[in-house]
Amino acid sequence: MALNKRQYDELARYFEFDTWRDVNRLSTNLFILNFFVTGKEIELAEWSSSDVERIKPREEAGIPVTLSVWHKSMGKNLASISMRIHECADRAAAHRLLLEHLSFFQSPDIFQLKESKIGDVVFGNASHHFLLFARANLIVMMTNASRNLIRVDEFATKVDNYLANEPSSSVHANTPFVEPVRSMTVIKSVQHKPPAWQLNVIESPQVWYKFYAPSGDFKNHKGQLHYKPHPKVETSTLKAYAVMPGGPSVQQDLTIKD
Structure with missing residues (x-):
């Protein structure tokens, strides 16, 4: 409604x-x-x-x-x-x-x-x-x-x-499934004006994804996930999990420097 x-x-x-x-x-x-x-x-x-x-x-x-x-x-x-x-x-x-x-x-x-x-x-x-x-x-x-x-x-x-919660059991990714790329996409939100980062995810229909960050903001803009670091933080450390129901989750650590 x-x-x-x-x-x-x-x-x-x-x-x-x-x-x-x-x-x-x-x-x-x-x-x-x-x-x-x-x-x-x-x-x-x-x-x-x-x-x-x-x-x-x-x-x-x-x-x-x-x-x-x-x-x-x-x-x-x-x-x-x-x-x-x-x-x-x-x-x-x-x-x-x-x-x-x-x-x-x-x-x-x-x-x-x-x-x-x-x-x-x-x-x-x-x-x-x-x-x-x-x-x-x-x-x-x-x-x-x-x-x-x-x-x-x-x-x-x-x-x-x-x-x-973060998955209780996970293995570290041998091959990255998330690639952070600098983005200049203008998103209609104060928190997501450039500079921001695109998180390009290699998607699979068998898994869903969790992203954790100690600060900053996430936003899915037209199907593309963006991450905006906190303006006072030079280096952001993110955790990404590919969650496969019934199987082990796969973890990838991401370091983003502005």
């Missing part, structure tokens, strides 16, 4: 957007690229899914979406959770999209869960049967998908840890 400026401003006031806009609760900057799930991630133990769909946008401005339904046996009952993940251009875009999604749930029943450690920011209801959170450049929505209603926060914590 497209919001006009008046609607957007009212929504921002209602959900106190200025208090959580661009908040990063990690000690490093994280960016996730080409995310997908297979339904058999060992990090999401006890939960599995055979119903996964990744929708790639036809237009550059579109946002990739991963849809999945996850199941877990609970005694004689089967619990099911529907999960929808949007991959945005950067953290700021993810937070704006989260705010727009909250327009569907503008009621006293949906509020910010300030004591929760899930995501950079998280909203839900008192029963925790519904959660909507942002982590880095992703937003994640979880709801019950069966009559057997359960709290979704336990599963949300597993998913959030899977997204946020």
